[in-house]
Amino acid sequence: MAKAPKENVKLIANNKKAYHDYFIEEKYEAGISLAGTEVKSLRQGKCSIKESFIRIEKGEVFIYGMHITPYEKGNIFNKDPLRVKKLLLHKYEINKMAGKIAEKGYTLVPLQVYFRGSLVKVEIGLAKGKKLYDKRQDIAKKDQKREAEKEFKIRNL
Numbered sequence: 001m002a003k004a005p006k007e008n009v010k011l012i013a014n015n016k017k018a019y020h021d022y023f024i025e026e027k028y029e030a031g032i033s034l035a036g037t038e039v040k041s042l043r044q045g046k047c048s049i050k051e052s053f054i055r056i057e058k059g060e061v062f063i064y065g066m067h068i069t070p071y072e073k074g075n076i077f078n079k080d081p082l083r084v085k086k087l088l089l090h091k092y093e094i095n096k097m098a099g100k101i102a103e104k105g106y107t108l109v110p111l112q113v114y115f116r117g118s119l120v121k122v123e124i125g126l127a128k129g130k131k132l133y134d135k136r137q138d139i140a141k142k143d144q145k146r147e148a149e150k151e152f153k154i155r156n157l
Contacts, residue, residue: 012120013047013113020135022109022127028097030061030122031088032113037071042120044071047113054087054108054124056098061087063110063122087122100126 011137018024034042041047046069054063063085081149089097100106130138 003105008117010044010115011112012042012115015049015051015052015109015111017050018109018125019113020130020138022107022125022129024109024125024127025106026100026126027111028089028093028124028126029116030124032063032120032122033066033086033088036081038068039120040073041068041071041114042115049110049113052110054110056094056101056108059091059094061089061094061097061108063087066110066113087124090097097124097126105129109147111119 015031034109048067049065051067052065054061056062065082066085067082097108101108107127107129109125109127111125114121114123
């Protein structure tokens with residue numbers, strides 16, 4: 001079966017704070033097990049992963065705290081917006097992640113939720129926490145870059 005083309009990706013939610021708080025070392029793409037009304041709600045773009053985190057339990061991967069707003073026309077079929085959702089990954093990917101997490105300082109964070117074709121996917125980052133001085137360095141680099149772009153723009157007018 002052929003994979004869907006790269007262009008057919010529609011972003012639903014993005015976790016910018018993850019890039020601020022962590023060094024992202026590896027990225028994985030995982031499917032997500034959802035109910036029908038949750039998918040309809042995601043099609044309307046109603047999802048938040050700001051407070052969410054990922055755990056590996058008994059060889060399975062779960063995402064906690066991912067908020068999917070209940071679908072308006074879903075009535076009794078709506079699920080709890082903060083329920084734990086199972087992520088779908090290959091066994092070797094799960095084992096690789098579990099080995100890395102066993103090392104000190106590594107964690108799994110959701111980076112993006114998006115549609116690839118008709119499927120809902122979650123981009124997972126294997127991340128290492130930043131210290132306060134790392135965050136300050138990043139902010140300083142962004143400021144320098146912004147200043148340089150401003151200078152460049154002024155010179156080229």
